[in-house]
Amino acid sequence: MPLTLYRYILRDLLKLLLLATGALVVLLSIGSTLKPISEGLLGPWQLIKVIGYTMPVMLVIALPFAAAFAVTLVFFRLSQDNEIAACSASGISYRSLCLPMVVLGAVLTLTMFYLSNWIVPYYLEQATQLVERDFTRMFIRKIQRRETIRWGDMVIYADNASERRIDPAAYPNSIRPYRSIALQGAAVGKLSKHTGNLSAHYTGQTAVIDLYRYNNRLYATVMLSNATFKHPRSGTLVSVKRQAFGAQELPLPLQYDPKFMSLPNLQRTAREPDLHPDVMEYRRDLLKAMITARTLRHLEQQLRNGEAGGLLRLEDQREQQGMSYHVRAPICQVRENRLQLQASQDHPVLVRVGRGLSIQQRLEAQRGRVDITVNPQGDEPRIDITLEDVRVIDQALPTPESRVGQVYLTLLRYDRKIADPLNDLKSLELRDRAAESTDAAVTARAKALVRRINDLRREIISRVHERGATATSCMMVMLLAGLLAMLLRRQGPLMIFFWCFLPAIVNMVIINSGQNLIDSGTFNLLGGMAVTWSGIVLMGVMGALVYRRLSRN
Numbered sequence: 001m002p003l004t005l006y007r008y009i010l011r012d013l014l015k016l017l018l019l020a021t022g023a024l025v026v027l028l029s030i031g032s033t034l035k036p037i038s039e040g041l042l043g044p045w046q047l048i049k050v051i052g053y054t055m056p057v058m059l060v061i062a063l064p065f066a067a068a069f070a071v072t073l074v075f076f077r078l079s080q081d082n083e084i085a086a087c088s089a090s091g092i093s094y095r096s097l098c099l100p101m102v103v104l105g106a107v108l109t110l111t112m113f114y115l116s117n118w119i120v121p122y123y124l125e126q127a128t129q130l131v132e133r134d135f136t137r138m139f140i141r142k143i144q145r146r147e148t149i150r151w152g153d154m155v156i157y158a159d160n161a162s163e164r165r166i167d168p169a170a171y172p173n174s175i176r177p178y179r180s181i182a183l184q185g186a187a188v189g190k191l192s193k194h195t196g197n198l199s200a201h202y203t204g205q206t207a208v209i210d211l212y213r214y215n216n217r218l219y220a221t222v223m224l225s226n227a228t229f230k231h232p233r234s235g236t237l238v239s240v241k242r243q244a245f246g247a248q249e250l251p252l253p254l255q256y257d258p259k260f261m262s263l264p265n266l267q268r269t270a271r272e273p274d275l276h277p278d279v280m281e282y283r284r285d286l287l288k289a290m291i292t293a294r295t296l297r298h299l300e301q302q303l304r305n306g307e308a309g310g311l312l313r314l315e316d317q318r319e320q321q322g323m324s325y326h327v328r329a330p331i332c333q334v335r336e337n338r339l340q341l342q343a344s345q346d347h348p349v350l351v352r353v354g355r356g357l358s359i360q361q362r363l364e365a366q367r368g369r370v371d372i373t374v375n376p377q378g379d380e381p382r383i384d385i386t387l388e389d390v391r392v393i394d395q396a397l398p399t400p401e402s403r404v405g406q407v408y409l410t411l412l413r414y415d416r417k418i419a420d421p422l423n424d425l426k427s428l429e430l431r432d433r434a435a436e437s438t439d440a441a442v443t444a445r446a447k448a449l450v451r452r453i454n455d456l457r458r459e460i461i462s463r464v465h466e467r468g469a470t471a472t473s474c475m476m477v478m479l480l481a482g483l484l485a486m487l488l489r490r491q492g493p494l495m496i497f498f499w500c501f502l503p504a505i506v507n508m509v510i511i512n513s514g515q516n517l518i519d520s521g522t523f524n525l526l527g528g529m530a531v532t533w534s535g536i537v538l539m540g541v542m543g544a545l546v547y548r549r550l551s552r553n
């Protein structure tokens with residue numbers, strides 16, 4: 001008898017569950033595409049594919065409520081038809097009647113956990129790649145709407161944009177882009193990673209953006225023509241025929257967000273935080289700060305008591321120049337992340353410029369400074385020297401001796417061995433090495449890196465528990481719905497569903513609150529996890545109270 005009853009109940013539950021879930025999933029999937037539809041970013045075929053890719057995502061959201069609705073209707077009908085009373089009279093307990101809900105709820109819980117940890121991330125990645133394949137149309141439409149495009153620390157604006165035909169002859173010995181965009185009246189800004197303000201601003205008559213795919217990632221290069229930019233240190237305007245910006249990865253919106261990562265990827269990222277681009281960005285900042293500090297200290301030591309008696313020899317990074325620079329400074333000190341040079345009463349800051357053994361120019365300054373710029377690879381620091389109140393001695397000039405306010409010596413290099421040992425270190429190893437430094441900038445960057453790694457790991461833990469609690473809530477809400485339907489059999493089905501829907505919504509709010517508390521670091525991990533699972537405990541207590549009252553009747 002119980003097996004026949006269980007099949008009878010499960011048949012009705014599955015039928016209503018499929019109908020309710022299908023309706024909710026289609027409705028939510030269409031609703032999620034309203035924004036790209038209104039912005040004209042998706043064509044008809046792309047729209048159908050995006051809806052298909054988002055359906056598994058919406059299935060995780062819709063399944064608990066569809067299951068609660070199906071259980072409410074089935075057990076309400078059983079109560080109204082006096083089938084529950086007949087089962088009680090024949091000796092079948094309420095606990096036995098709840099067994100089909102427990103079995104189905106356990107199956108749905110495992111299904112939701114599997115979906116949220118393996119299936120949903122895959123389909124979200126597919127949906128993101130579909131949108132990125134049509135990146136050119138999205139970019140052009142945003143430019144035409146006078147919107148600013150931001151990629152990492154780069155901001156792009158233009159008067160107009162159009163797709164550009166790719167000429168294979170222009171890329172004879174390099175990887176060919178898959179798309180190219182031409183801009184008219186373009187402006188490119190570089191944002192400071194720490195303050196968010198513009199650190200450099202470039203304008204050009206035209207610009208070309210080339211898009212590349214490599215290892216399932218999207219990269220972009222920007223080339224400005226007839227460009228003008230403001231020198232960040234001197235403030236003077238500089239005009240060049242071409243200004244190139246190196247390849248910058250355009251992260252997919254959902255690719256590195258822990259919310260949309262699969263469980264294996266979450267576990268791998270927790271073990272190896274360098275896999276996450278945000279951590280790598282903080283690592284690059286720390287690497288640059290360490291190389292800058294090390295280079296400045298080394299230059300200071302060489303100027304004070306170097307092997308050549310305080311003589312510092314630099315070379316031009318531009319091979320076609322082949323120039324060498326010999327620097328002497330009576331007084332030097334590292335201050336404000338740069339090396340300050342100062343003349344004494346008897347000796348000026350001296351720079352001799354020449355090629356080989358031939359000295360072509362002699363620069364005598366009252367003061368100066370040395371700035372270090374480290375490229376993203378961190379392999380060779382660039383040295384820039386600024387001299388003030390300079391006496392220039394050059395026999396090749398019509399006036400062999402002259403005075404100028406400032407002289408800039410740029411693109412110089414010293415010794416790349418200063419930087420090389422740091423490049424292959426992982427983030428945590430680099431942090432340990434930074435602990436030996438007394439430089440304020442290095443210490444600050446190391447603390448920022450540690451905070452980002454800790455934040456990432458907290459977020460990963462919060463996502464795992466959020467998915468587990470959300471999946472478990474499916475079984476809890478089903479049990480609560482069935483018990484309420486038997487207890488409130490004289491109420492209407494919508495009223496019963498409301499009293500089940502309300503704690504389910506409260507539970508979702510509690511789960512998200514616990515996850516946010518873990519992410520923000522407001523609570524420790526145990527406190528945040530306790531909050532995350534407290535909604536499940538609350539629903540369990542409510543179900544126990546309803547069952548106790550029901551069993552008395």
